[in-house]
Amino acid sequence: xxxxxxxxxxxxxxxxxxxxxxxxxxxxxxHSTEVPASFNLTMAQAINRALHDAMAADERVLVFGEDxxxxxxxxxxxxxxxxxFGEQRCFDTPLAESAIVGIAIGMAIRGLVPxxxxxxxxxxxxxxxxxxxxxxKYRMRTRGDVDMPVTIRIPSFGGIGAVEHHSESTESYWLxxxxxxxxxxxxxxxxxxxxxxxxxSRDPVIFLEPKRRYWTRGAVDTxxxxxxxxxxxxxxxxxxxxxVTYGSLVATALSAAELxxxxxWSLEVIDLRSLNPLDFETVAESVRKTGRAVVMxxxxxxxxxxxxxxxxxxxxxxxxLEAPVLRATGFDTPYPPARLEKLWLPGPDRLLDxxxxxxxxx
Amino acid sequence: MAEVSAASTSVDLEPVQLVxxxxxxxxxxxxxxxxxxxxxxxxxxxxxxxxxxxxxxINLQRQGQLALFASCRGQEAAQxxxxxxxxxxxxLFPQYREIGAFxxxxxxxxxxxxxxxxxxxxxxxxxERCCAPIAIPxxxxxxxxxxxxxxxxxLGEDSVTLAFLGDGATSEGDAHEALNFAAVxxxxxxxxxxxxxxxxxxxxxxxxxxxxxAHRAIGYGMPGIRVDGNDVLACYAVTAEAAQRARDGGxxxxxxxxxxxxxxHTTSDDPTRYRSQAELDHWLALDPIAxxxxxxxxxGVWTERLEERVAAKSKRLRTELRESVVDADDFDVAEMFxxxxxxxxxxxxxxxxxxxxxxxxxxxxxxxxxxxxx
Numbered sequence: 001x002x003x004x005x006x007x008x009x010x011x012x013x014x015x016x017x018x019x020x021x022x023x024x025x026x027x028x029x030x031h032s033t034e035v036p037a038s039f040n041l042t043m044a045q046a047i048n049r050a051l052h053d054a055m056a057a058d059e060r061v062l063v064f065g066e067d068x069x070x071x072x073x074x075x076x077x078x079x080x081x082x083x084x085f086g087e088q089r090c091f092d093t094p095l096a097e098s099a100i101v102g103i104a105i106g107m108a109i110r111g112l113v114p115x116x117x118x119x120x121x122x123x124x125x126x127x128x129x130x131x132x133x134x135x136x137k138y139r140m141r142t143r144g145d146v147d148m149p150v151t152i153r154i155p156s157f158g159g160i161g162a163v164e165h166h167s168e169s170t171e172s173y174w175l176x177x178x179x180x181x182x183x184x185x186x187x188x189x190x191x192x193x194x195x196x197x198x199x200x201s202r203d204p205v206i207f208l209e210p211k212r213r214y215w216t217r218g219a220v221d222t223x224x225x226x227x228x229x230x231x232x233x234x235x236x237x238x239x240x241x242x243x244v245t246y247g248s249l250v251a252t253a254l255s256a257a258e259l260x261x262x263x264x265w266s267l268e269v270i271d272l273r274s275l276n277p278l279d280f281e282t283v284a285e286s287v288r289k290t291g292r293a294v295v296m297x298x299x300x301x302x303x304x305x306x307x308x309x310x311x312x313x314x315x316x317x318x319x320x321l322e323a324p325v326l327r328a329t330g331f332d333t334p335y336p337p338a339r340l341e342k343l344w345l346p347g348p349d350r351l352l353d354x355x356x357x358x359x360x361x362x
Numbered sequence: 363m364a365e366v367s368a369a370s371t372s373v374d375l376e377p378v379q380l381v382x383x384x385x386x387x388x389x390x391x392x393x394x395x396x397x398x399x400x401x402x403x404x405x406x407x408x409x410x411x412x413x414x415x416x417x418x419x420i421n422l423q424r425q426g427q428l429a430l431f432a433s434c435r436g437q438e439a440a441q442x443x444x445x446x447x448x449x450x451x452x453x454l455f456p457q458y459r460e461i462g463a464f465x466x467x468x469x470x471x472x473x474x475x476x477x478x479x480x481x482x483x484x485x486x487x488x489x490e491r492c493c494a495p496i497a498i499p500x501x502x503x504x505x506x507x508x509x510x511x512x513x514x515x516x517l518g519e520d521s522v523t524l525a526f527l528g529d530g531a532t533s534e535g536d537a538h539e540a541l542n543f544a545a546v547x548x549x550x551x552x553x554x555x556x557x558x559x560x561x562x563x564x565x566x567x568x569x570x571x572x573x574x575x576a577h578r579a580i581g582y583g584m585p586g587i588r589v590d591g592n593d594v595l596a597c598y599a600v601t602a603e604a605a606q607r608a609r610d611g612g613x614x615x616x617x618x619x620x621x622x623x624x625x626x627h628t629t630s631d632d633p634t635r636y637r638s639q640a641e642l643d644h645w646l647a648l649d650p651i652a653x654x655x656x657x658x659x660x661x662g663v664w665t666e667r668l669e670e671r672v673a674a675k676s677k678r679l680r681t682e683l684r685e686s687v688v689d690a691d692d693f694d695v696a697e698m699f700x701x702x703x704x705x706x707x708x709x710x711x712x713x714x715x716x717x718x719x720x721x722x723x724x725x726x727x728x729x730x731x732x733x734x735x736x
Binding site for chain 1: 398400401404407408411449450453455465466468469470482483484486487488489490494495499502503504505506507508509510511512513514515516517523535536539540542543546675679697698700701702703704705707708709
């Protein structure tokens with residue numbers, strides 16, 4: 001490199017420069033096509049398999065966080081990684097969420113691919129500064145010079161009878177932060193593939209795991225990815241009302257749709273999968289057909305993602321709408337104690353109330 | 363797993379000093395001041411050019427060409443000494459005041475000036491020189507340095523990282539987490555704290571109740587060392603020792619360099635509201651450049667020719683900075699969309715188009731560059 005002020009030869013100059021420290025190149029098609037690989041897995045198992053496969057495919061991938069190595073994670077999602085890949089690649093950290101994200105940034109600067117875990121949604125708050133001020137902005141601050149291929153896994157959302165700070169919806173914070181991508185799986189197959197895709201992404205991805213669905217089983221084909229990040233899935237076709245949701249509530253919306261049928265209301269259920277990038281085209285196409293939309297999420301109503309979606313739908317589809325866009329959400333209170341959470345969380349009742357109001361519009 | 367670290371349990375309050383304020387060598391014999399003459403004059407050149415460039419920055423700010431500038435005047439020895447002992451492939455994690463370290467890495471005035479001109483956050487192209495972009499939030503980049511050092515461990519390198527922090531930064535939670543993680547993982551990371559006595563208006567005595575910043579190292583289980591931050595050879599020697607220890611697998615070191623922020627915190631600050639002229643005079647008498655020049659003169663390394671070379675280099679770089687600030691175009695506004703993600707999102711594509719469309723309109727009359735009426 002050229003010097004502005006000529007540097008005298010110094011000790012260590014003969015050491016080769018570790019520029020672009022790529023141990024291997026990023027796998028474009030990381031899956032093997034040799035063996036048919038279809039499994040019936042819980043979502044927790046699917047995530048575990050995705051981590052195993054990602055670490056096997058690319059030795060730059062590192063997994064770390066609180067209790068992820070020896071214990072295998074409090075939900076056993078990281079079980080076996082330390083044994084398989086060694087303590088350099090999967091390791092326990094001291095209890096410090098800001099540091100967990102902060103060191104991930106430093107590792108990414110050096111060309112590694114960190115996949116840290118924040119143990120529970122509520123504990124992402126101490127990491128907020130690193131995520132918002134650094135992780136999200138690093139690429140832009142360096143004018144595109146530095147990739148941030150960091151995937152932060154956060155077991156998220158409520159419905160498991162947990163103590164305080166273990167049931168939070170944090171997606172609005174990350175969605176309001178330019179530079180982050182946010183994905184939320186609802187099925188074991190999506191959990192596997194969205195995580196694999198997040199890890200190969202050169203942008204930071206916040207991967208919110210609906211812990212209420214960790215034990216839901218489903219088929220996972222590890223050879224064929226279903227859809228890329230940035231595409232929504234229509235989980236149920238219907239003619240009357242579009243329900244837009246993600247994560248834990250996809251299953252809730254699907255069961256509500258069965259009940260709605262009995263009232264003669266046909267619901268179309270869209271699973272966003274990826275909140276940013278957002279597949280608004282799929283939403284728009286559905287609403288053009290149904291003329292009605294209800295957005296459903298767990299987090300508080302005010303400035304939740306439903307507010308953005310409702311604004312966007314009325315901005316772009318105003319003349320297609322038969323009724324106002326409605327929101328079935330949590331309330332603008334702190335997440336309640338476990339004995340009250342069933343009353344707080346949006347369930348089929350709250351969704352069907354919205355559907356009824358949408359259908360009754362003159 | 364339950365090993366108890368045998369790291370040092372004491373810190374010498376007396377800073378390491380190799381050259382006294384009058385330029386005479388001290389009796390300190392644990393470290394060498396015996397560097398090759400070309401290295402000695404290189405350090406001198408870096409310090410003087412740093413100060414000259416710093417002055418040019420202040421001039422440009424006063425002339426309205428820069429919104430703000432944070433001067434490093436008085437801290438040249440600390441910055442240059444710490445960065446000079448490293449390999450060019452060792453990573454630096456600076457704050458925003460480390461002109462000496464930037465110059466040393468071959469980062470051009472235009473690349474630094476982009477920050478203060480408001481052309482681009484972080485500086486331009488710093489990472490190509492194994493230097494992280496500047497970090498305005500205080501203390502947060504210490505964790506990036508630790509992560510990079512842990513990365514180097516995993517990449518099988520023997521490189522080290524050096525984090526520049528300030529006295530104020532040591533009060534931040536992230537600085538604590540960085541020091542703790544570095545110690546736990548034996549990360550090859552050197553924490554170089556420029557204790558310049560003031561965090562804007564808050565004196566170091568108000569940052570902590572510990573005997574010194576270096577004393578905190580005891581609690582983390584790493585060596586802590588105090589060094590005269592206005593003595594470039596002492597900063598060089600102490601940092602070189604810490605870097606070698608890190609390279610050899612001995613883990614991190616906390617260095618507290620005692621120096622002084624001669625200038626205001628930034629060009630927007632008025633230090634007469636919180637510190638005395640007597641204090642400033644005391645530190646001006648300890649000027650790092652005058653001290654080092656006296657040492658070099660006595661050692662026979664300083665020559666008229668060296669001074670001329672340094673003056674010519676200073677002049678050239680001052681001009682380079684001025685031209686880069688005053689004459690260079692701003693970046694295209696599309697870059698603020700295009701650099702957010704590697705794979706731009708559909709929404710950002712739309713918003714970029716919206717801005718282009720907005721710029722083509724003329725609600726406020728003349729508005730071809732989008733700036734009129736702001």
